[in-house]
Amino acid sequence: MNCGRGAGAAWCSIDIILCAEATHAFDEPISITRFANEVARIFHPNGYLLWCDFCYMNGSGTSTYDLIENDDLIIEEKINITRNVLHALDIQRYIQPEEQEYFRLFAGFYGTQIYEDMSQRRSQY
DSSP, X not given: OEEEEETTEEEEEEEEEEEESOGGGOXXXXXXXXXXXXXXXXXXXXXXXXXXXXXXXXXXXXXXXXXXXXSSOOXXXXXXXHHHHHHHHHSOOOOOGGGHXXXXXXXXXXXXXXXXXXXXXXXXX
C-alpha cells in the first residue's frame, strides 16, 4: 500500500482489498455502486478485490454484478463457498448465554433464515 498527500488531500493506492460479509448490509443499491467506485479509485493497476458475502439467487439483494456496473472492476474468478460456510455454521461454538441468540441470527446458524436460504439455494456465498 502506498499512501501520501496530494493537493492537501490524503490518498492511498492499494493492491488488495478484502470485503467480507459487509455489502449485504448496505441500505440501498447506490451504496454498492459508491463502494465499487471507491474500490476502483484507490486500486493500484491490476489490484484485487476479494469479496465474499451472501447473495440471493432470485436477484434480490447484493450481487457480484452490482460491483461491476461501472466497468472499472471485472470478475476474474467466481467461487461458490456456500458448502464451506454451511459446514462452519454447523460447528458448535462457545458463546455466552446472553449473547447466543444475537450471534445465532447474525452468523446464520442452523434454523435461521440465512441458513435456510443458503441450504435451499435461494442465496449463495
